[in-house]
Amino acid sequence: GNSVTQMEGPVTLSEEAFLTINCTYTATGYPSLFWYVQYPGEGLQLLLKATKADDKGSNKGFEATYRKETTSFHLEKGSVQVSDSAVYFCALSEWAGAGSYQLTFGKGTKLSVIP
Amino acid sequence: KAGVTQTPRYLIKTRGQQVTLSCSPISGHRSVSWYQQTPGQGLQFLFEYFSETQRNKGNFPGRFSGRQFSNSRSEMNVSTLELGDSALYLCASSPLGSLDTEAFFGQGTRLTVV
Numbered sequence: 001g002n003s004v005t006q007m008e009g010p011v012t013l014s015e016e017a018f019l020t021i022n023c024t025y026t027a028t029g030y031p032s033l034f035w036y037v038q039y040p041g042e043g044l045q046l047l048l049k050a051t052k053a054d055d056k057g058s059n060k061g062f063e064a065t066y067r068k069e070t071t072s073f074h075l076e077k078g079s080v081q082v083s084d085s086a087v088y089f090c091a092l093s094e095w096a097g098a099g100s101y102q103l104t105f106g107k108g109t110k111l112s113v114i115p
Numbered sequence: 116k117a118g119v120t121q122t123p124r125y126l127i128k129t130r131g132q133q134v135t136l137s138c139s140p141i142s143g144h145r146s147v148s149w150y151q152q153t154p155g156q157g158l159q160f161l162f163e164y165f166s167e168t169q170r171n172k173g174n175f176p177g178r179f180s181g182r183q184f185s186n187s188r189s190e191m192n193v194s195t196l197e198l199g200d201s202a203l204y205l206c207a208s209s210p211l212g213s214l215d216t217e218a219f220f221g222q223g224t225r226l227t228v229v
Contacts, residue, residue, distance in 0.1 A: 043121075102148075
């Protein structure tokens with residue numbers, strides 16, 4: 001079946017440091033890839049997405065490139081802020097039959113940014 | 116546009132009881148999915164509904180069930196609650212449930228089984 005593996009952390013960085021959260025996936029077909037973010041006490045919010053190989057998703061200074069050859073979708077940000085402290089989830093979406101889709105998530109990476 | 120609304124936000128139930136959680140999707144969205152989030156297992160897919168039909172179901176026991184109404188609102192029910200059912204239950208909606216469509220999540224219902 002499909003699976004997503006991401007570094008589990010927690011990750012603690014100083015403000016303005018460079019962020020990388022690794023994500024690799026296993027899928028039978030050609031999934032779409034997503035990064036979701038969860039702030040304390042909240043649901044998940046889409047951060048960025050990529051729907052085909054070599055696509056780059058970007059939002060709020062975060063970037064991730066869909067690498068089919070390495071089955072990876074690593075999240076990067078050049079300069080993190082305290083407000084970026086949250087849990088980040090890598091996910092893939094693939095057809096599950098009967099016209100349905102299903103999101104498969106990684107375990108999540110907790111990021112803490114200190115001033 | 117209102118977001119995905121889940122009610123109640125918090126629930127405490129006793130082992131053996133049953134519980135019903137509600138999800139109102141974004142207006143116009145016809146696909147509703149449910150996920151269970153626990154510290155140990157992370158986020159796991161429960162089921163997906165589209166136009167009142169369950170199209171997909173995750174690997175959960177039959178105690179977990181759901182339904183969708185004609186206005187796209189959805190409910191999930193858990194019968195004979197076990198301690199291990201304590202979790203954050205998240206609902207997500209999308210317009211058609213297509214492959215690359217963003218899923219919009221509610222804030223979740225925190226269920227505690229004692």
